[in-house]
Amino acid sequence: MLSKELMAASTRPLILTILKRGESYGYQIIQDVKHLSGGTLEWSDGMLYPVLHKLQKDGCIQSKWVVSNEGRRRKYYSITEIGLEELQTAKEQWLSIHEVFAKIWGPTPQWATD
Amino acid sequence: MFDLEKKIKNWKQSLRKNREYEDGDIEELESHLRDRIDELIESGASENEAFQNASSEIGDVKKVATEFYKTSTTKPYLDNSSGINLGILNNFIKISRRNLLRNKLYTSLNILGLVIGITSALFIYLFIQNELSYDTFHEKGDRIYKVHRMMERPEGTELVGITSNPFRAGLEAEFPDMIEMAATLGPGDGVVSIDDQNFMESRLYMADKNFFQVFTYPFIAGNPETALVEPYTVVLSKETAQKYFGTENPIGKNIIIDGEDSFEVTGVFEVPEGAKSHVNFDLAVSIITFSDYNFYNQWGWNQVHTYALLSEGVELADIEPQLPAFMDKYFGDNMAEMNRRIDLNLMPLDEVYFSNFLAFDWQVEHGDKKVIYIFGIIAILIIVVAGVNFINLATARSVSRAKEVGVRKTLGAQRLILFAQFMSEAFLMAFFAGFISFILVYFFLPPFEQMIGTSISINLFSTEIILMTISILLLTGFLAGVYPAIFLSSFKPIKALKEKISFGTSQLVTRKGLIIFQFAISSLLIIGVSIVNKQLDYISDKSLGFQPDQLLDISVNNSTARNNLPQMLEQLKGIPGVEEASVMSGSPGGFFDTYSFNVESYENPLTMNTLFIDDSFSEVFDLEMVVGRDFDKAYSTDSASAIIINERAVEFLGWTISEAVGKQIGNAYRDEVPRTVIGVVEDFHFASLHHQIDPLVVSMTRDYRNIVLKISTENISGLLPQITEIWNNFSPLYPIEYRFVNEQFAQLYESDTRQRKVFFAFSIIAIVIACLGLFGLATFNAEKRSKEMGIRKILGATMSDLLLVFNKEVLIIIGISFLIAAPVTYFLAEEWLQNYAYRINNEMNSYIIAGIVVMLLAIITVSYQTVKVAWSNPVDSLKDE
Structure with a gap:
């Protein structure tokens, strides 16, 4: 299980990434996250929606109601320009952190060989 | 049996309790829940398991709600900078809508009352506009x-x-x-x-x-x-x-x-x-x-x-x-x-058009300004009664809203903002009601036109009418909302949160005062209806001086029939059941000629009503001669030189009854030589009872346009075919046109009858609205006093004891309102009755009956709620807290 803080920090870029691949709706997004993380990322499903709404409020994503083939109304979200920009920034930040950790925690830390 | 849909519905209900959710949010979560359930079922779970799992995965709805609140609200109620801006207005409407939806009984009582009130007012407005539109199409009309x-x-x-x-x-x-x-x-x-x-x-x-x-x-x-x-x-x-x-x-x-x-x-x-x-x-x-x-x-x-x-x-x-x-x-x-x-x-x-008092205003259509005033006042009263409902229900609910006000104020809401919030609730309701009313008016216009008997030529969608409707709505919303808004927004936050708000006496007095006012208006209208009914019944029952239901009036509408009159009359008289047959110029209850007469000792001609008839005048109408004699076949000179006048004519000419016989009167147009008065006939109503009996001059001048048969009323359906057959023999080309004289008279009172119907309808409406309000109040009252009832019941009070307790107060209120209404109505009724030449006395029993009716309606309204609460188990009302 991830810590609460890390979960909170990673949710936004995670959702944006999923939406970058194409528009999707709440339930599907959660399925994708579960699938991708192999079960390491476990949200309480309901908590996704406030985040989606906050993203929409910030202009990162937009939504529309669509009636599915089974006649169920679903709210589909898609990413916007602003969202793409934010994702880019987030990606750079996460990767730079990743790089640091990779260096530090790598098989043979560089400083050890010096 | 597990009912999935019901479970989902309940789950949704639990979401709705959290105000942070907006409509779309709940639907989105529902769609999620259903997707998950479907998937779980597919993978082999039972419906029950699927629901339990899916809903628990969504998590604690309250926590989710808090998150929603964080995302959706940036500045809660704390906009001190600019007072009211558009965003806040939007917020007002949103909150108002939620408040209204949360209290369905209260909202529907209010809206129902407003809809009835506004619809009636709109109809009356259309009627008045229609009346005022007479003679407005002439370019030079103002000159x-x-x-x-x-x-x-x-x-x-x-x-x-x-x-x-x-x-x-x-x-x-x-x-x-x-x-x-x-x-x-x-x-x-x-x-x-x-x-x-x-x-x-x-x-x-x-x-x-x-x-x-x-x-x-x-x-x-x-x-x-x-x-x-x-x-x-x-x-x-x-x-x-x-x-x-x-x-x-x-x-x-x-x-x-x-x-x-x-x-x-x-x-x-x-x-x-x-x-x-x-x-x-x-x-x-x-x-x-x-x-x-x-x-x-x-x-x-x-x-x-x-x-x-x-x-x-x-x-x-x-x-x-x-x-x-x-x-x-x-x-x-x-x-x-x-x-x-x-x-x-x-x-x-x-x-x-409104000068219906003009004498001899031939063939002119007249309206009655009084009717316009009366209807205008009724419209205002109905709106007021509906507005009072609103005020009463809103203030009665203030207990339950006191906490809301307390919390809002604690969070920094200004009084002005709260005031605006409550006003927007009132306006929202008024406009919603107005919208429904407009639709109702649109669909019910044809029946309304039928009721008032004229077509309304006003376009409902004209700017004028729409503007008028909007101003009615603004006014209603304002009048109804302003007092509760001031009252509710005035609560002190600490008091509202800590203590139970109890009403000061001034509050209670205001509320009771308003109910008294409502019921005074209702009583006034009901007494009014009763008096109008009595007067009109009196008129239609009043003896005309002859028996109209025995008379059949056949119009001699072509020359063939006219030329064959004597023979036709002979044959008609031969039908068993025809008691008398006569020919005349006028038709009773219909058209009468007016001629100028040269009268002895008057130099200029005088105008009087005229009836030309044959020698069966007094037999057909069953009239008595006051003095002198009737026309008689025995006097061959009667047709050329005799004349009969009525009592009113004697008075009109300034004579006494005894000196009338022997005087000379000549029809200035028809008589070469003046005729001699041979008799004075008792007055009878040949025209409507709105008017005094006019002077009438009767002679045997040959100008006959109507056959009037006096028939036995026993076998009318058997008589008509025989009469028609004789007519057809003499007038093969023109079909017979007949009418019963009593129906003819009934037609004269058609507009009275119509006004009676309209008046009656609107009075019912006023009392219904007032009862709606009373019903709402009684509901809240009964809920508030449910503990008291429980205790009373435990201590042995019977149902009738409880009813007495609750009705006593109402009866006092209705009694007071009646005491206010009665003298006002008496005065107004006197005014109206002056219109009639023949009128009833303004008697007490109309008032007593109306009082009892209002009282009964109020008791039924209050008792319904009381009985409901009183029937419940006292344990239920006492155990909580």
């Missing part, structure tokens, strides 16, 4: 005045509608600077023949050449300025032209009137769509055709309407001072001799 004669009588000033033909030229000659032109219109009827076809035209009038220049009826053919200049010309209405000539051009065509003279069609006019007029005619023949007739030239021959078109810039006040001199010049001798002054009155066109 047109109708000329009336004005006489001082012991009963007051009498205005007479008809004047004589020379007035037109006289006015034009005497006031060349002030009167641009004068016009004449003379009502009449006649038979029009085109080729072989005959048409009975009841609206065939005479008009002078100025008429269509003063009254700007649009012409679709011909020239309004020249159409009636020549003799033997006629102008037709569009409908009449189509009836006569179809699609052919009617100009230049000839029509024969009364089988004698040929008139050339010189114009076709059109009444604009929806336009209303005090005079309605289908044909107008040029009056100059009759320039050789006495009526055309004699000042005393009153049988036309005269209109004056004042020159531009001339005011009524400019010409009025000079009118007495005009009358002195033309009527000086006459007035001196009669020892009675006659003056002229010029009445603005827009008042003519």
Whole structure:
């Protein structure tokens, strides 16, 4: 299980990434996250929606109601320009952190060989 | 059995309790839940398991709600900078909507009351607008005045509608600077023949050449300025032209009137769509055709309407001072001799329709301004009653909203903002109600038109009506919302949160005062209805002086029938069941001739109603002679030299009953030699009971237009075919036209009957709204006092004890409201009853019955709620807390 803080920090870029691949709706997004993380990322499903709404409020994503083939109304979200920009920034930040950790925690830390 | 849908519904309900969710949010979560459930079921779970798992995966709805709140709210209620801006307005509407939806009973009672109130007010407004639209389509309407004669009588000033033909030229000659032109219109009827076809035209009038220049009826053919200049010309209405000539051009065509003279069609006019007029005619023949007739030239021959078109810039006040001199010049001798002054009155066109008090205003359609005032007041009262409901229900609910106000104030809401919040709730409700009302009015307009008996020519979607509706709504919303808004927003936050808000006495007094006011209005209307009903019943039951239900009136509508009258009468008399058969000129309850009479010792002719009849006069009508004798076959001279007058005529002529017999009276138009009065007949109502009985002169002059049969009422259906058969033998081409005289009289009171219905309907509406309000209050009251009831029940109170406790207060309130309503109603009823020549006494029992009705309605309303609460187990109400 991830810590609460890390979960909170990673949710936004995670959702944006999923939406970058194409528009999707709440339930599907959660399925994708579960699938991708192999079960390491476990949200309480309901908590996704406030985040989606906050993203929409910030202009990162937009939504529309669509009636599915089974006649169920679903709210589909898609990413916007602003969202793409934010994702880019987030990606750079996460990767730079990743790089640091990779260096530090790598098989043979560089400083050890010096 | 596990019911998935029900579970989902309940789950949704639990979400709704959290105000942070907006509509779309809940739907989105539901869609999620269903997707998950579907998947779980597919993978083998039962519905129950699937639901349990799916909902727990979504998580604690309250926590999610908190997150939603964080995302959706940036600045809660703390906008101190700019007061009210658009965002806040949006928020007001949103919150108002939620508040209203949360209290369905309260909201529906309020909206129902408002809808009924606003719908009624709109209908009344349409009716009033319709009445006010009479005679508004003439371009020069503001300069047109109708000329009336004005006489001082012991009963007051009498205005007479008809004047004589020379007035037109006289006015034009005497006031060349002030009167641009004068016009004449003379009502009449006649038979029009085109080729072989005959048409009975009841609206065939005479008009002078100025008429269509003063009254700007649009012409679709011909020239309004020249159409009636020549003799033997006629102008037709569009409908009449189509009836006569179809699609052919009617100009230049000839029509024969009364089988004698040929008139050339010189114009076709059109009444604009929806336009209303005090005079309605289908044909107008040029009056100059009759320039050789006495009526055309004699000042005393009153049988036309005269209109004056004042020159531009001339005011009524400019010409009025000079009118007495005009009358002195033309009527000086006459007035001196009669020892009675006659003056002229010029009445603005827009008042003519409402002047139903005019005497001898032939064939003029009149409305009643009083009816407009009464309906206008009813509309306002209904709106007020509906508004009071709103105020009462809103303040009664204040206990439950006190906490809300407390919390909001603690969070920094200003009083102004709270005030605006409560006002927006009121406006939202008013506008919602208004919207529904508008739809209702749209769909119920036809039945309403039927009820009031006129078509409403006003477009519901005109800017004027829509603006009016919006102002009614704004006013209603404001009046209803302002007091609760001030009251609710005034709560002190600490007090509201910590203690139970209890009402100060002033609060309670206001609320009771408003209920008293509502029920006073309702009582007033109900007493009013009862008195109106009694008066109208009285009129329709009042003896006319003869038995109308035994009389059958057959119109002699063609010359073949007229020529065969004596033989036809003989045969009709032979039918068993026909007790008497008579021929006459007028028809009881319908049209009576008015002629000028030369009366002994009066130099100028006097106008009186006339009846030409055969020797069976008193037998048909069952009338008694007060003095003298009836016409008699034994006196062969009766048909040429005898005359009978009624008691009213004796009085009118200034005689006593005993000196009347032997006096000389001659019909100025029909009699070569004056006739001698042979008898005075008791007064009987040949016209409506609205009017006093007019002077009537009866002679055996041969001018018979109606057969009146006195029949036995036992076998009417058997009689009619026999009568029809005889008619057909003598008049094979024209079908029989008959009517029962009692039905004819009933028709005279049609407008009364209609007003009665409308009045009745609106009174019911007012009391229904008031009861709705009382019902709402009783509901809250019963809930508030449910503990008290529980304790009372435990201590042994029976249902009737409880009912008494709750009804006592209501009865006192209704009693007070009745005491206020009764004297006001008494005064108003006296005013209204003055309209009738024959009226009921303003008796107490109408008031008592109305009081009991209102009281009963109130008790039923209150008891319904009380019984519901009282029936519940006292344990339930006492155990909580």
